[in-house]
Amino acid sequence: xxxxxxxxxxxxxxxxxxxxxxxxxxxxxxxxxxxxxxxxxxxxxxxxxxxxxxxxxxxxxxxxxxxxxxxxxxxxxxxxxxxxxxxxxxxxxxxxxxxxxxxxxxxxxxxxxxxxxxxxxxxx
Numbered sequence: 001x002x003x004x005x006x007x008x009x010x011x012x013x014x015x016x017x018x019x020x021x022x023x024x025x026x027x028x029x030x031x032x033x034x035x036x037x038x039x040x041x042x043x044x045x046x047x048x049x050x051x052x053x054x055x056x057x058x059x060x061x062x063x064x065x066x067x068x069x070x071x072x073x074x075x076x077x078x079x080x081x082x083x084x085x086x087x088x089x090x091x092x093x094x095x096x097x098x099x100x101x102x103x104x105x106x107x108x109x110x111x112x113x114x115x116x117x118x119x120x121x122x123x124x
Contacts, residue, residue, distance in 0.1 A: 043115060045108060051122035054097045058108065060090040066112040070094065073118075075103040099123050 044061040060068060070092065072080045080099070084092040094106070101123055109116040 045117070045119070047106065047119045047121055051124045052096050053124050055093050055095045056106065056121055057087070058084070058092045058094070058106065060092075060108075063090060064113055065108075065110040065115055067110060068092075069109050069111075071107040071109070073105045073107065075105070080104075096123050 042062060042064040044063075046059040046061075048057055048059075050056070058070070070082060070084045072082045072094070074080060082094050084094050087093055096104070103120055103122055105118045105120055107116065107118045
């Protein structure tokens, strides 16, 4: 309950901030109000589809990452060897078709910028 309240409060704060900035220009954009907001505004990372069936796509926008690397872990922490296919434009595809149904963590990291963040997804 506390987490939901904190998220809603943060989202409202960001919306209010975006609206007050955009009112100066008389422009209100949907992207500024409720897009996929990340606390790290330099690296906007999206993971889809979730739940995944055959593959997951990782999209990295507005990035300061020099060379992103990916690690895949099962819910109990076992590391699974993967090879990410670079689709260009900051998009990567990872096949998950042969994995068992369940939750997994994809860790995105960059040694140069010392960025490291884990994302959870469901494999159907």
